[in-house]
Amino acid sequence: MTIAMQKRIKARRLDILYGQSYSNLFLLALLAISMTFVFRNHLSQASIIAWLLVFTSSTGLRLYRSYTFLNSENTSSNPDYWFSWHLAGVIISGLIWGGFILLLAQTADPTYLGLVTICAAGLCAGAATVYSASLISFLLFSIPLLSPIGGFLVLSEYPAICALGYFVFLFLITIIAISYRLNKTMTSSLGLQIEKEDLLAALETEKQQVIDANKNLEQDIQKKIQTEAKLLYEKKSAEDISEKLRALSTQDGLTGINNRRRFDEALYDEWYRAARQSSHLSLIICDIDKFKEYNDTHGHLAGDKCLTRIAHLIDDYARRTADVAARFGGEEFAIILPDTDDEDAKIIAEHMRVAIFDLALPHGVSSVADVVTASFGVHTTIPEKNILPDILIDYADKALYQAKGQGRNRVVTYKR
Numbered sequence: 001m002t003i004a005m006q007k008r009i010k011a012r013r014l015d016i017l018y019g020q021s022y023s024n025l026f027l028l029a030l031l032a033i034s035m036t037f038v039f040r041n042h043l044s045q046a047s048i049i050a051w052l053l054v055f056t057s058s059t060g061l062r063l064y065r066s067y068t069f070l071n072s073e074n075t076s077s078n079p080d081y082w083f084s085w086h087l088a089g090v091i092i093s094g095l096i097w098g099g100f101i102l103l104l105a106q107t108a109d110p111t112y113l114g115l116v117t118i119c120a121a122g123l124c125a126g127a128a129t130v131y132s133a134s135l136i137s138f139l140l141f142s143i144p145l146l147s148p149i150g151g152f153l154v155l156s157e158y159p160a161i162c163a164l165g166y167f168v169f170l171f172l173i174t175i176i177a178i179s180y181r182l183n184k185t186m187t188s189s190l191g192l193q194i195e196k197e198d199l200l201a202a203l204e205t206e207k208q209q210v211i212d213a214n215k216n217l218e219q220d221i222q223k224k225i226q227t228e229a230k231l232l233y234e235k236k237s238a239e240d241i242s243e244k245l246r247a248l249s250t251q252d253g254l255t256g257i258n259n260r261r262r263f264d265e266a267l268y269d270e271w272y273r274a275a276r277q278s279s280h281l282s283l284i285i286c287d288i289d290k291f292k293e294y295n296d297t298h299g300h301l302a303g304d305k306c307l308t309r310i311a312h313l314i315d316d317y318a319r320r321t322a323d324v325a326a327r328f329g330g331e332e333f334a335i336i337l338p339d340t341d342d343e344d345a346k347i348i349a350e351h352m353r354v355a356i357f358d359l360a361l362p363h364g365v366s367s368v369a370d371v372v373t374a375s376f377g378v379h380t381t382i383p384e385k386n387i388l389p390d391i392l393i394d395y396a397d398k399a400l401y402q403a404k405g406q407g408r409n410r411v412v413t414y415k416r
Contacts, residue, residue: 009190010083011076013133014069017086021066024130025059028093035100035119042107051100058096062089090137094144097123102148110161113153117164120149121171128179133190135183139176146172252327254304255311263326263334270322270338271389274382282337282345282380283396286314286352289373289408290366291331297365306361306372307331313355317348334396342380342413349376349411357409373409375400380413 032055036048065085069075075082101120105113124142131138146168153165250262258266267283274281288294288310295303311325314333318325328334335352337345353376361372377400379392399414406412 005191005194007079008194009187011079012190012194013186014075014079014082014086016133017131017137018066018069018082020130021062025063025066027126029055029059031119031123035104039104039112039116042104042112047103051096051103055096055100058089058092062093065089086134087137087140090131091140091144094141098144098146098148101145102152105149105152110158113161114164117149117153117168120146121168124172124175128175128182132179132182132186135180138179138183142172142175142179252311255308255327257311257315258324258326260326260329263324263328263336266324266326266336267389267392270324270336271383271392272385274338275385278382279339280341280380281383281392282340282342282378283392284335284337284345284349284352285328285377285393285396285400286310286333286335286349286374287400287404288331288356289368289375289404290363293365294363294372297363309359309361310356310372310374313359314352317352340380342378342415345378345380346411346413349378352376353409353411368408375403375408376411377401377403378411378413379415 032052036043036052040048069082097120101116104116124146127138127141127145131141150165150168150172153161153168156162156165250259250265251257252259270281288306291303291306294306298306307327311327311333314335315325317323318335320338322336322338324336326334326336335348337348340348353374356374357369357371359372362370363372364370366373377396377398379395379399381392381395383389383392395414395416399412402414403410403412
């Protein structure tokens with residue numbers, strides 16, 4: 001057993017000894033009153049009063065010390081001091097009772113002598129229980145209590161009384177042995193109780209640590225969730241911004257349809273896809289006839305509106321997912337038609353030409369017609385991987401040039 005454990009057990013013993021003081025002293029006072037009443041005829045009144053005064057004084061002092069201990073907050077800091085006071089009170093009490101028992105034995109007749117001995121033995125047996133937390137306390141009480149009467153009885157000239165004296169000493173030895181066992185059991189019990197309390201305290205501490213750790217973990221998880229949600233939001237915002245930027249980067253600022261950059265990307269992708277699949281790829285290039293004159297006559301604002309309406313009309317003919325209509329440059333537009341042969345491409349171009357004519361946008365200074373018209377160049381090919389897609393643009397542009405040369409407002413297909 002460690003020194004620290006011994007100190008804690010000693011402090012716990014003090015708590016038990018002082019905690020039982022009120023009830024023990026009350027029982028002793030009750031026994032004192034009873035015995036003085038029973039043996040009042042065997043002692044003089046002066047002797048009884050003197051003994052009661054001594055008993056009351058010592059009992060009052062012990063009550064005061066017990067009250068002080070139980071109401072003090074720093075008793076554990078000086079346990080030796082309080083234990084010394086307890087032992088002093090115990091030995092004084094043992095001497096007072098031993099003297100009283102001896103006084104009764106000297107004055108009582110043989111009939112009462114047995115009763116006095118029984119009272120002394122009973123008082124000693126009670127002390128064995130009361131002072132089970134401290135063997136030395138029991139010894140300091142029981143030896144002064146029983147030794148005087150035991151010695152007195154042993155020295156008696158009557159064999160029966162002498163035998164009773166030996167019985168008293170035998171009883172004292174026996175009760176000391178019993179008290180020793182009780183004290184040992186009490187010490188072990190107190191040690192186990194303290195270990196249990198320490199274990200419970202450690203478990204409570206670990207429990208609180210686990211609770212705190214769980215709270216911190218929950219807070220960390222919550223923060224992580226919030227951080228992830230924020231990151232997801234920022235990622236989504238960034239993707240939206242990126243998508244908008246990408247759309248802006250591939251969208252014509254005036255007409256809102258695809259720009260030349262998007263046209264080049266789509267032509268490149270569709271060229272090599274068609275090359276892998278050996279499928280037709282058609283390109284239509286459209287140019288608004290006499291658009292400079294239209295701008296000069298009606299103004300640039302009207303010219304912008306004209307471009308926008310025609311751009312949307314052409315974009316409506318890019319009906320399939322892979323079809324791409326774009327502003328090719330200035331008043332020129334282009335539409336990429338994957339998996340479309342030359343006949344179908346020419347038909348689509350003709351439909352667009354007629355649709356533009358049907359818009360009936362006034363163009364009084366045009367030498368072609370009194371409304372806005374457009375010329376179309378069409379070329380269809382089956383791409384090859386070792387040829388650049390620019391050749392498709394060149395041939396469609398040549399077809400457009402031929403359409404203009406033939407009087408404009410028409411569709412021309414270029415064939416090699």
